[in-house]
Amino acid sequence: MNDAVLIETWIHLPDLPDWRPLVAAARLSRACDALLSLDEQDLMYMAAALSVHGELTIHLYKHRETRRYLNLDDAGHAYRYCGPVPGDEADLMSGTYRLHQSLAAALVVAADGAAA
Numbered sequence: 001m002n003d004a005v006l007i008e009t010w011i012h013l014p015d016l017p018d019w020r021p022l023v024a025a026a027r028l029s030r031a032c033d034a035l036l037s038l039d040e041q042d043l044m045y046m047a048a049a050l051s052v053h054g055e056l057t058i059h060l061y062k063h064r065e066t067r068r069y070l071n072l073d074d075a076g077h078a079y080r081y082c083g084p085v086p087g088d089e090a091d092l093m094s095g096t097y098r099l100h101q102s103l104a105a106a107l108v109v110a111a112d113g114a115a116a
Contacts (some may be wrong), residue, residue, distance in 0.1 A: 004099040007056065008085050011093045016115035017045030022061050028076070029107060036107040043070060043110070049095060056102035058097055063110050070110035071097060080105030 019040070026040040043061040049071070050057055058079050061070045071079040078100035085094040100106040 006082060007058075007079070007097045009056075009058065009095050009097060010047045010052065011095070012050045012057075014048055018048070018057075018059055018074075019045065021059050021074060021076050023071070025078075025107075026073055028072050028103070035074045035104050036111055038070075038105070038107055038111065049097060061110075066110065066112060068110045070106055071100075076103070078103050080106070080109070111115060 022040045022043060022045075026038045029035040029038040042065065044063050046060040048057050048059050048070070056073055056075050058071050059087070061072065063070065069081065069083065073079065074099050079097040082096040082098055085096055109114050
């Protein structure tokens with residue numbers, strides 16, 4: 001069980017995708033032997049999840065093959081999707097996220113779908 005804070009968000013569809021967090025994570029993954037190597041061209045920009053108080057933006061990238069997500073904030077921290085906002089289950093434009101255990105774990109989930 002992850003005791004990290006549950007973050008409530010709303011989906012935002014920006015005019016232009018923000019590739020900076022993904023490019024930085026991919027560069028780091030290729031430079032560090034402890035991380036699964038990631039090619040940023042294997043992912044698509046889907047949307048941004050904005051925290052309800054506006055202090056956090058999580059960019060949602062979807063892997064072209066596995067169809068799994070890599071969710072990164074502007075600083076490169078990885079998040080995992082935890083389901084709809086409690087009480088708003090029918091609202092497809094809301095969701096909850098928790099800080100991922102690590103970037104390494106998030107890369108494994110995105111690349112091969114393994115639970116981490």
